[in-house]
Amino acid sequence: MNNIQPLVSDSGTVLKLEDKIFRIQNGDERLRNRIITNYQPFIKKVASKVCNRFIDHTMDEYSIGLFAFNEAINQYKDTQGTRFLTFADMVIRRRIIDYIRKEARSAKNYYLEQPDVDEEGQEESYIEQQAALQYYEEQQQIQERLEQIEAYKELLAEYGITFKVLSKNCPKHIDARENAKQIAKMLVEKPELAQYLKEKKQLPIKELLQFVSCSRKTIERNRKFIIAVALIHLGGFTALKPYIEPESIE
Structure with missing residues (x-):
């Protein structure tokens, strides 16, 4: 259960998350720490969906997601016309996918440097890795498109449009x-x-x-x-x- 109390404005109304983000951008570092702590489950959830497996706080993907969430806090603008969590979700996904691509390239280079693997085995491994990575990226694109459509649907609803x-x-x-x-x-x-x-x-x-x-x-x-x-x-x-x-x- 989250015990962090909701932040209120001077008028006594509860601040929206987007308003809290703007306070952080104006220098409220204590609030930044509270928000990051509060949304760690959100970060884990997004990271797990991207990786298609459970991600906990000990894994590199979670650390990438944490940094990406902080990056989203710094980069969010109200002119984007979308909610902060939708924007943060996108930033986290992009950073983790970049990380996965980098790791895939490193694994390929390491494998090709091994002296005990014959050329045919190297070629098959490379083709398999490329096919797997391409399939993964295609699935991520499909997932991103579906999530953008859902976010767009929610945004349209705010304007009374279906x-x-x-x-x-x-x-x-x-x-x-x-x-x-x-x-x-x-x-x-x-x-x-x-x-x-x-x-x-x-x-x-x-x-x-x-x-x-x-x-x-x-x-x-x-x-x-x-x-x-x-x-x-x-x-x-x-x-x-x-x-x-x-x-x-x-």
């Missing part, structure tokens, strides 16, 4: 979709508009009209689609980027 609703509100014509994508891209490139979207959970339509040539009616008709595309940009959902790339007209 995948079913989004499919119904997707513009039918390519030119209309491309126009909506451009509006979304322009929105996220302007900090004040992106901040409005994140705080109000609504499009800043009045402000958008100052930068686009389409009508208010067009923006309102494609409102949910524009928000959905903007959130992919803001959330850094790299696995979903193909869905917002320009489409070619046959």
